[in-house]
Amino acid sequence: MSLSDATETNILKLLFQAVAWANVADNAGTSPIANIQYALHTADPGDAGTQLTSEVAYTSYARVDVARTTGGHTVTGNSVSPAADISFPAGTGGSGTVTYFSAGKDLTDEIFFSGTVSPNIVTGNGITPVLTTATTMTLD
Numbered sequence: 001m002s003l004s005d006a007t008e009t010n011i012l013k014l015l016f017q018a019v020a021w022a023n024v025a026d027n028a029g030t031s032p033i034a035n036i037q038y039a040l041h042t043a044d045p046g047d048a049g050t051q052l053t054s055e056v057a058y059t060s061y062a063r064v065d066v067a068r069t070t071g072g073h074t075v076t077g078n079s080v081s082p083a084a085d086i087s088f089p090a091g092t093g094g095s096g097t098v099t100y101f102s103a104g105k106d107l108t109d110e111i112f113f114s115g116t117v118s119p120n121i122v123t124g125n126g127i128t129p130v131l132t133t134a135t136t137m138t139l140d
Contacts, residue, residue, distance in 0.1 A: 008078035008139045016073040016080045033105055035065035038086050041100040050109040051102050058123040059093035079138045086131040095124040101131055113137040
């Protein structure tokens with residue numbers, strides 16, 4: 001099965017920017033989510049995983065919310081990326097190597113997209129992990 005380019009773009013805009021897809025879907029639910037939550041992982045959370053799966057655990061780590069708007073995410077064709085760098089809290093101890101990230105829904109830990117982090121980020125005291133605007137998720 002394959003999705004058309006227009007469908008891919010509309011799905012990404014609906015999910016990451018809360019932009020209605022005319023005559024198909026809108027964002028008018030009772031309480032739609034306002035943010036996409038980003039998490040860091042030490043291994044691939046996989047298709048069946050959640051944001052808790054292999055989540056990094058350095059001291060002071062916390063997930064980061066990004067607005068579900070055109071100001072929070074950039075959609076170009078069938079790809080989406082953060083509109084600004086996503087900085088996670090600086091480590092105050094502990095360690096772990098970030099090899100994957102995920103973007104999802106905080107209340108259920110549901111993952112919408114996940115991908116590799118390259119180069120990997122070795123976390124620890126004084127290290128601030130960052131996902132840059134070059135971090136791209138592609139629907140194809």
